[in-house]
Amino acid sequence: MLKTKTSTSGVIINTCGWVKGPGYKVLTHAAQAFEVDVILVLDNERLYNELKRDMPKFVKVVYLPKSGGVVERTVSQRAEGRDARIREYFYGKRTPYYPHSFDVKFTDLKIYKVGAPSLPDSCMPLGMRAEDALTKLVQVWPSPALAHRLLAVSFAAGPEDDVLHSNVAGFVCVTAVDMDRQTLTILSPQPRPLPNTVLLLSELQYMDNH
Structure with a gap:
């Protein structure tokens, strides 16, 4: 039987820019669910430090500066981009649906x-936690x-x-x-x-x- 070996494999997970409060919980949950071993943080020192603190030791968290001239999208630009993706889902882009x-x-x-x-946990039914x-x-x-x-x-x-x-x-x-x-x-x-x-x-x- 022939055996093949793959030198590198894996998947790149592109997350959104929602990284505060519930967004941070979603981000860390995704890291746990996919068992990631490397997290790249682009130009956000606070997020980098939080992930360094909360991620397991085997997860390598790397800080990357953004390229010169890169401008962060505004809230309205993000909303317009989201609406455009939803429109494409129903009506297509180059190929009309x-x-x-x-x-x-x-x-x-x-x-x-x-x-x-x-x-609060004190108000939850017996045996139930707020996270539930x-x-x-x-x-x-x-x-x-x-x-x-x-x-x-x-x-x-x-x-x-x-x-x-x-x-x-x-x-x-x-x-x-x-x-x-x-x-x-x-x-x-x-x-x-x-x-x-x-x-x-x-x-x-x-x-x-x-």
């Missing part, structure tokens, strides 16, 4: 958000507040499944909410029906101007 718009009854969907309001609230499934009832929100379509069959560890089939956008007819108008990359009925609410909004 043709998404579908259709109505779905409230009763045909189960919508949840991940995370409940955090409480971050991954708690909270049911969301359809309302006009869902308009223009992005939802992830989960492969989980229901809340009794392990929703947090289930993959998502893709994303849809709620373009309208009709409380009289009890329906949501959905912008979807594929035609009806949705591949599943469990949807996860995101904090992202997208105004469909097509």
Whole structure:
């Protein structure tokens, strides 16, 4: 049997610039989940020192200065870039996509958000910690507040499944909410029906101007 050896292998994980508070927790969780051994920090001494303090000893944290002339994007530029990526998801870039718009009854969907309001440990049920609230499934009832929100379509069959560890089939956008007819108008990359009925609410909004 022939054996082949690979001298180098691995993956480069490009994270976003959200590195404070919950963003820092997401960053360190990604490092733990992927078992990274090298972290490159670009022009952020505070983040470099925090990672040096919190990462295991086997993780090498390297500080890199940014190139001359590089300007950090503003908040509005980041928002515009995010909206452009969402638009490309539904409508394509060089190759045009043709998404579908259709109505779905409230009763045909189960919508949840991940995370409940955090409480002190002294106020939590016996045996539950404040960290557990971050991954708690909270049911969301359809309302006009869902308009223009992005939802992830989960492969989980229901809340009794392990929703947090289930993959998502893709994303849809709620373009309208009709409380009289009890329906949501959905912008979807594929035609009806949705591949599943469990949807996860995101904090992202997208105004469909097509």
